[in-house]
Amino acid sequence: MTQRQSIEDFLYDEAALLDRPDLDRWMTLFTADGFYWMPAVEDQVDPLNHISHVYDDRVMMEIRRRNFVHPRASSKDHRIRCSHVIGNVRLIQEHDDGSLEVGSNQHVVVDYRDEQRVYAYRGIHLLHPDGDTFLIKSKRVNLINPEAPQRSLIVYL
Amino acid sequence: MTMIPDRNFDHLVQPTRLHRDLYIDPELFELEMSRIWGQAWIFIGHESQIPEPGDYFTTNIDHKTPVVMIRDTDGSIKVLHNRCGHKGARLVVERQGKVRGAFNCSYHGWRFRFDGSLLAVPNEKGYADTGFDSSDPCYGMRPLAQVDHYRGFVFATLSEKAPALLDWMGGARDCFDNLCDRAPEGEVEVAGGVTRYEHQCNWKFILENLNDTMHPMVVHQSVVQAAKQFISTLPEDAVQQRSEAEIIPPFGASYETFENSGITGFNYGHHYDGGKTSIHADYSVMPEYHEAMVAAYGEERTREIYAFNTHNVCFYPSLTIKCAVQNIRVIRPIAVDRFIVETWSFRLKGAPDAMLQRTLLYSRLINSAMGMVGPDDLEVYRRAQEGHQSPAGEWIEFHRGYGTDQQLDDRIVGGGTSDLDMRTQYRAWKDYMQGAIFDGVDQ
Numbered sequence: 001m002t003q004r005q006s007i008e009d010f011l012y013d014e015a016a017l018l019d020r021p022d023l024d025r026w027m028t029l030f031t032a033d034g035f036y037w038m039p040a041v042e043d044q045v046d047p048l049n050h051i052s053h054v055y056d057d058r059v060m061m062e063i064r065r066r067n068f069v070h071p072r073a074s075s076k077d078h079r080i081r082c083s084h085v086i087g088n089v090r091l092i093q094e095h096d097d098g099s100l101e102v103g104s105n106q107h108v109v110v111d112y113r114d115e116q117r118v119y120a121y122r123g124i125h126l127l128h129p130d131g132d133t134f135l136i137k138s139k140r141v142n143l144i145n146p147e148a149p150q151r152s153l154i155v156y157l
Numbered sequence: 158m159t160m161i162p163d164r165n166f167d168h169l170v171q172p173t174r175l176h177r178d179l180y181i182d183p184e185l186f187e188l189e190m191s192r193i194w195g196q197a198w199i200f201i202g203h204e205s206q207i208p209e210p211g212d213y214f215t216t217n218i219d220h221k222t223p224v225v226m227i228r229d230t231d232g233s234i235k236v237l238h239n240r241c242g243h244k245g246a247r248l249v250v251e252r253q254g255k256v257r258g259a260f261n262c263s264y265h266g267w268r269f270r271f272d273g274s275l276l277a278v279p280n281e282k283g284y285a286d287t288g289f290d291s292s293d294p295c296y297g298m299r300p301l302a303q304v305d306h307y308r309g310f311v312f313a314t315l316s317e318k319a320p321a322l323l324d325w326m327g328g329a330r331d332c333f334d335n336l337c338d339r340a341p342e343g344e345v346e347v348a349g350g351v352t353r354y355e356h357q358c359n360w361k362f363i364l365e366n367l368n369d370t371m372h373p374m375v376v377h378q379s380v381v382q383a384a385k386q387f388i389s390t391l392p393e394d395a396v397q398q399r400s401e402a403e404i405i406p407p408f409g410a411s412y413e414t415f416e417n418s419g420i421t422g423f424n425y426g427h428h429y430d431g432g433k434t435s436i437h438a439d440y441s442v443m444p445e446y447h448e449a450m451v452a453a454y455g456e457e458r459t460r461e462i463y464a465f466n467t468h469n470v471c472f473y474p475s476l477t478i479k480c481a482v483q484n485i486r487v488i489r490p491i492a493v494d495r496f497i498v499e500t501w502s503f504r505l506k507g508a509p510d511a512m513l514q515r516t517l518l519y520s521r522l523i524n525s526a527m528g529m530v531g532p533d534d535l536e537v538y539r540r541a542q543e544g545h546q547s548p549a550g551e552w553i554e555f556h557r558g559y560g561t562d563q564q565l566d567d568r569i570v571g572g573g574t575s576d577l578d579m580r581t582q583y584r585a586w587k588d589y590m591q592g593a594i595f596d597g598v599d600q
Contacts, residue, residue: 049510049517051502051525063383063405070380
């Protein structure tokens with residue numbers, strides 16, 4: 001299997017977990033210091049001194065995944081399902097520590113509260129080789145409309 | 158004033174209940190836009206957004222009227238209708254930017270000074286002997302009826318009759334003082350960008366929810382329990398994870414805690430909960446920040462500043478601020494069942510960067526569309542919006558604490574779990590809607 005195939009397989013498997021969504025298993029794809037970042041503006045350089053839509057380390061993922069399945073979380077009472085379609089997968093750079101910076105374009109249709117919405121983003125994954133698969137050191141979700149007013153979003157894209 | 162026939166506002170808003178039409182009637186919404194948003198002082202922006210002459214910031218003052226805030230060449234701040242005096246085209250379309258030299262209309266090239274006056278008309282000789290008078294202000298960009306600012310926060314009103322900004326704010330202005338005094342240099346500036354959150358419900362829900370202290374332990378119990386459960390799994394030495402997760406549990410504070418924080422209401426619908434204490438009172442003070450504060454104000458005054466601790470302050474109808482967190486939320490109505498909430502964060506001048514980072518963490522986790530608190534609030538507003546469609550009940554009640562509100566000189570105070578905030582804002586709602594709220598008020 002080529003390197004690109006193994007990268008693509010990993011991205012497809014990740015997306016399959018988010019499609020359900022199964023946040024408990026999805027979280028296990030991250031390294032202990034891994035994080036998920038959805039910036040609030042194009043080309044945002046700083047997650048700490050500028051607002052983001054999401055900037056979750058493992059602490060916030062732990063709270064979010066518990067809240068997601070909590071029986072008294074009213075915004076989670078509604079069925080939510082997603083469909084990720086991934087294309088334009090490419091290796092941007094191989095870092096000195098062996099991790100791979102991977103770009104992809106992702107279109108996600110989300111069904112929530114009887115409404116189908118479309119999100120489109122350019123994703124940047126930093127993948128750390130782990131046996132015959134990878135762990136995610138960081139996932140950056142560059143929405144094509146990060147500055148637009150957003151509706152409630154209760155899952156990761 | 159619009160030509161919509163008047164409604165019986167005494168019927169719609171009664172001392173302990175209001176009618177469901179306030180949330181679902183599109184005509185009533187249009188009337189609110191002209192009589193509340195068309196008369197009250199509306200928050201426009203902050204002077205730190207436009208430091209240099211020509212710097213501008215645009216917004217709508219109500220659901221559709223575009224305005225532009227600009228720094229004039231003499232350093233003053235102008236708020237103008239964002240409309241060309243010629244054929245009516247909107248002049249600037251970016252959210253913010255810099256006008257070089259003069260506003261330049263993209264249609265026929267008319268140009269306007271930063272104060273809105275007409276500077277130049279291309280090929281003007283065609284107007285000779287036509288009766289056209291280029292000095293008539295109607296051909297310029299019209300300024301809003303009144304513009305003023307307090308500690309950097311710029312407000313404007315479409316009403317000639319509105320009282321002076323400070324008189325309109327009344328005692329609630331203390332909250333602007335407290336927000337700015339929390340900066341070692343006594344000033345704040347907009348920092349770290351804005352997020353916009355679309356709400357598919359009536360704009361009044363969020364103002365009612367700000368100081369509805371009977372909801373957090375119900376609506377936010379899931380995220381509080383999720384956070385507490387996670388914290389309980391942490392080893393003793395996981396200090397970093399613990400402090401990060403601890404931003405959430407205050408939302409599950411008890412009825413008693415909220416009762417003790419108290420609610421205060423003012424003229425024109427402003428209100429806040431807290432004062433002596435609030436759910437933000439137990440945030441730890443960063444040593445480096447504390448040192449900067451003591452160096453600026455001395456120990457005693459610093460303690461006084463920390464001690465004035467409000468949770469949410471509402472400047473009815475467009476602005477709510479969190480002094481202890483240093484963020485604000487700005488309400489931008491769109492339709493009877495739709496509005497946008499903007500969350501803005503502020504830097505305390507002279508404070509370490511970590512303070513801004515804490516503010517942004519809060520704005521992100523609590524107030525954004527992908528936060529863990531805001532979406533549960535919006536979900537219950539939407540359920541109310543849906544429930545109000547039902548003819549099974551016409552009324553929404555607010556009896557809690559009725560008869561125990563205490564009228565003081567310039568304010569009304571009551572227990573923190575009372576509906577005093579509802580009575581305060583709907584008294585103002587009715588006064589605005591009846592149209593004569595500013596008649597007889599000294600300018």
